[in-house]
Amino acid sequence: xxxxxxxxxxxxxxxxxxxxxxxxxxxxxxxxxxxxxxxxxxxxxxxxxxxxxxxxxxxxxxxxxxxxxxxxxxxxxxxxxxxxxxxxxxxxxxxxxxxxxxxxxxxxxxxxxxxxxxxxxxxxxxxxxxxxxxxxxxxxxxxxxxxxxxxxxxxxxx
Amino acid sequence: xxxxxxxxxxxxxxxxxxxxxxxxxxxxxxxxxxxxxxxxxxxxxxxxxxxxxxxxxxxxxxxxxxxxxxxxxxxxxxxxxxxxxxxxxxxxxxxxxxxxxxxxxxxxxxxxxxxxxxxxxxxxxxxxxxxxxxxxxxxxxxxxxxxxxxxxxxxxxxxxxxxxxxxxxxxxxxxxxxxxxxxxxxxxxxxxxxxxxxxxxxxxxxxxxxxxxxxxxxxxxxxxxxxxxxxxxxxxxxxxxxxxxxxxxxxxxxxxxxxxxxxxxxxxxxxxxxxxxxxxxxxxxxxxxxxxxxxxxxxxxxxxxxxxxxxxxxxxxxxxxxxxxxxxxxxxxxxxxxxx
Numbered sequence: 001x002x003x004x005x006x007x008x009x010x011x012x013x014x015x016x017x018x019x020x021x022x023x024x025x026x027x028x029x030x031x032x033x034x035x036x037x038x039x040x041x042x043x044x045x046x047x048x049x050x051x052x053x054x055x056x057x058x059x060x061x062x063x064x065x066x067x068x069x070x071x072x073x074x075x076x077x078x079x080x081x082x083x084x085x086x087x088x089x090x091x092x093x094x095x096x097x098x099x100x101x102x103x104x105x106x107x108x109x110x111x112x113x114x115x116x117x118x119x120x121x122x123x124x125x126x127x128x129x130x131x132x133x134x135x136x137x138x139x140x141x142x143x144x145x146x147x148x149x150x151x152x153x154x155x156x157x158x
Numbered sequence: 159x160x161x162x163x164x165x166x167x168x169x170x171x172x173x174x175x176x177x178x179x180x181x182x183x184x185x186x187x188x189x190x191x192x193x194x195x196x197x198x199x200x201x202x203x204x205x206x207x208x209x210x211x212x213x214x215x216x217x218x219x220x221x222x223x224x225x226x227x228x229x230x231x232x233x234x235x236x237x238x239x240x241x242x243x244x245x246x247x248x249x250x251x252x253x254x255x256x257x258x259x260x261x262x263x264x265x266x267x268x269x270x271x272x273x274x275x276x277x278x279x280x281x282x283x284x285x286x287x288x289x290x291x292x293x294x295x296x297x298x299x300x301x302x303x304x305x306x307x308x309x310x311x312x313x314x315x316x317x318x319x320x321x322x323x324x325x326x327x328x329x330x331x332x333x334x335x336x337x338x339x340x341x342x343x344x345x346x347x348x349x350x351x352x353x354x355x356x357x358x359x360x361x362x363x364x365x366x367x368x369x370x371x372x373x374x375x376x377x378x379x380x381x382x383x384x385x386x387x388x389x390x391x392x393x394x395x396x397x398x399x400x401x402x403x404x405x406x407x408x409x410x411x412x413x414x415x416x417x418x419x420x421x422x423x424x425x426x427x428x429x430x431x432x433x434x435x436x437x438x439x440x441x442x443x444x445x446x447x448x449x450x451x452x453x454x455x456x457x458x459x460x461x462x463x464x465x466x467x468x469x470x471x472x473x474x475x476x477x478x479x480x481x482x483x484x485x486x487x488x489x490x491x492x493x494x495x496x497x498x
Binding site: 042129136 | 205
């Protein structure tokens with residue numbers, strides 16, 4: 001199979017790679033770009049831990065063909081930190097004990113960011129709706145919901 | 159279609175750790191020339207907080223700030239042997255091993271400090287802020303860093319300690335068959351409230367109220383996160399999760415997260431938790447462990463709540479809508495029980 005040249009913005013930086021036809025975005029990010037923050041959970045859109053933002057919109061990178069992001073902007077958890085400072089969502093996740101094993105956390109943070117970017121003050125139901133494509137086995141979701149609501153309410157700490 | 163509200167209660171007692179083979183875990187503690195300490199373990203932190211709690215236990219036993227302790231774990235090539243992270247044993251078993259290792263290391267540290275201050279080690283105490291001083295004379299003081307440097311470069315001592323926790327063998331009484339399989343027990347009680355739909359058989363969680371007695375809570379926020387999250391593992395076992403829905407037939411078994419059901423963010427309900435602390439005599443600083451038992455009382459409480467709501471007893475997990483519906487049909491309709 002011939003390689004397809006692909007250029008896109010990855011966390012604000014232009015990247016150019018060659019992908020095989022049919023390669024999904026998750027594999028392209030992890031194996032070709034080396035960004036390991038989107039996780040491989042189920043590979044079929046059932047768990048949400050591979051979530052990334054494409055032009056600001058939440059997508060499952062495991063179900064996205066890499067070649068469809070040409071010329072577009074892809075954001076992952078790797079780009080969330082602002083220099084040495086954690087993003088308010090990351091800070092709130094820590095303060096609210098919203099991570100245990102941590103495997104769902106990258107996807108949860110991206111889903112939360114997608115929500116707050118378009119709706120800075122969501123209510124509890126909107127937060128639940130926003131993370132409903134992401135499963136977590138450790139926390140019981142409550143600490144995650146509270147962390148997101150804390151940032152939404154302008155209170156970045158517990 | 160009617161939704162029936164039901165309430166169920168369950169109490170458990172939970173033996174911490176296991177008995178077979180004495181359930182040992184080991185820990186090693188040593189100082190670095192910077193005056194910081196490393197705890198070497200091979201016990202796994204799965205996110206439950208083993209690294210945080212063993213760090214606290216080590217710092218408290220040594221008498222140094224928690225920032226001065228680093229826990230290096232999860233590599234069985236470099237850490238001493240551990241049976242594993244299961245049976246709610248981490249805080250109790252590994253904690254006790256860390257405590258023993260830190261106590262031995264503290265003994266050497268105090269001897270080294272005594273040599274520097276030219277006093278008897280028995281007259282020294284730690285201030286918990288990184289200094290060792292003569293009791294009643296805080297000005298006769300030396301920092302743990304200076305002690306570590308003196309031990310390493312001048313006295314030729316290793317400030318280190320070894321620790322193991324092993325449950326004494328409990329023999330079986332030949333007359334009665336009795337034995338003591340565990341050294342301490344934690345306890346919990348949980349009340350679950352559910353709504354059962356008698357047309358679809360679906361069970362929705364409405365609220366949970368619980369009380370957990372788990373010895374001293376060494377890190378209350380970690381205990382809380384265990385209890386909050388663990389309850390939903392219990393709900394998940396009670397209502398959703400199975401690898402063999404038609405055991406022993408493997409047909410329709412789940413193959414992935416899309417088919418292996420578990421609660422989503424929209425399924426959760428309020429959960430009010432009370433933590434009761436009755437320190438365990440053989441626990442590190444009185445701790446038992448919140449591990450597995452945060453899920454255990456949920457299953458019988460939910461099954462009882464379903465019985466209370468529609469009058470059907472389901473003793474086969476998970477309690478799926480199909481099982482609820484078949485049981486309701488078999489008894490000729492929902493029979494709500496008295497609310498208590």
